[in-house]
Amino acid sequence: MSKIAFVFPGQGAQYVGMGKDIVENFEVANNVFELASEAIGYDMKKMCFEGPEEELKKTENTQPAILTTCIAIAKVLEEKGIVPDITAGLSLGEYASLVISKAMDFKDAVSLVKKRGKYMQEAVPLGIGTMAAILGMQREDLEKALERAEEFGIVEAANFNSPGQIVISGEVKAVEKACEFAKELGAKKAVMLPVSAPFHCSMLIPAGEKLELELKNIDIKDLQIPVIANVHADYYKDKKEVIDLLVKQVSNSVLWEDSVIRMMEDGVDTFIEIGPGKSLSQFIKKISKKVKKQVITYNIENSETLDKVLDNLANK
Template structure:
């Protein structure tokens, strides 16, 4: 019997035009965009379908835009009766997992991530922090690179995405030097990322504190589907664990590789990436290969991928 995981992408997956085709073909998707527009007080359709890109890439806009697109696609799948046994999301994507598992209503989630984006953006002034992707270097050597550059400022691991892909985050000078050091230690590639803030490092703790105050205004439910959290790479224990987990997630490393390994070890053999882009599919493929696990990876982001997914099930 096949077991399925729904996985949801994070910030960086957005593009102008995302979700447009799916809303033109499915009324249930259209309703999600309308709900988001009503809850946030601006035209979510226009932002996602027309941009401009300069508006879409602002963190406080990106986060609700990706969440809306993701949930619209999720509703289309659910309408077809497709279910998941477990769920996980990368950073922002974890909020889609919480909506999927009925821990939180979409109307509350979209408001929270709007604030989350704002707090994350405001935590560190523009130009102070950055992030970099390090490819083809093991964890131990990367850790050494980081430790040797700490005297330049804050630099920490932000995302363990897949074997051979780790993202670091921190103050510009420290990150740039850690990139050079990583190359010296044998990294195949090390590139500074085009991000507006140093996400998932201790510089973002003030954003986590502000987010906690916001989260405490809402009520959460017990998960109806297992949610694997970024901070622990384990199942969310209960509704009491939601707020601490989401607060930590802002300034701690995202354990994506560990999360996917956990899901595979739970006997899941099918992953469906729901949302714009296919970045998670690439990570999952590498992780499964490192475990010698035979899995199937599918995605849905538009009508063609939806049809291909339905035909493959």
């Protein structure tokens, strides 16, 4: 029996114009943007459709903007009768999964991720922390590079995205040294990333503590669709786990590769990436080659890609 997973991207996928033609063509998507504007107190359409890019790139704007675009598209799919068997999202994308699973109301989620973005940005002063992508290296070898770099400061694995792509995070000097050591130990490439904070490492624990206080103020309901959590690449057992796992997620590694493998093992053969960009689809293709699983990946970010996916699913 074929299973469908909805997967949602994280920060970095944004671009000016995202969601525009979906909103122009579907009332249900327009309603999502209207709700977002009400919840956060500024015009979400203007932010996503017009920018400017510098404003959209600010973490506290990026996170609600991407979440809004993802949910707007997902609601169109729901309206067309397409619902997932399982859902997961990368970092910020996990909030979209929780909204789709009915664990969290969209208005609560969009307000929450605006604050999450602000807390993550404020946790570490600008210039103190950074991130880098390490390409073409096994986890075990990267661990050795990180151990060697620890004498220069905090540096940790932040995202296990796909075979051969791991992102590290921490203090600038330690991250730079880890890149050097990774290359010495056989990494094909080590690229410093243009980010404003060291996400998904222990330096972000204070942001998680602030987020916890906000999470305690919202109504979390039973999950109607299984959601895989980034922190342990396993399913949320029940709504009682939501606060704990979302707090940990801020400062823990994102186990995306493991999450995708888990979904494949549980029978998912069709992945629909919903929202701006195609990075998750690319990761999933690499992961499927590694585990030798035949899967189909789609991405939906506008009306054209939506029509294509609807046609393909109708003909399956």
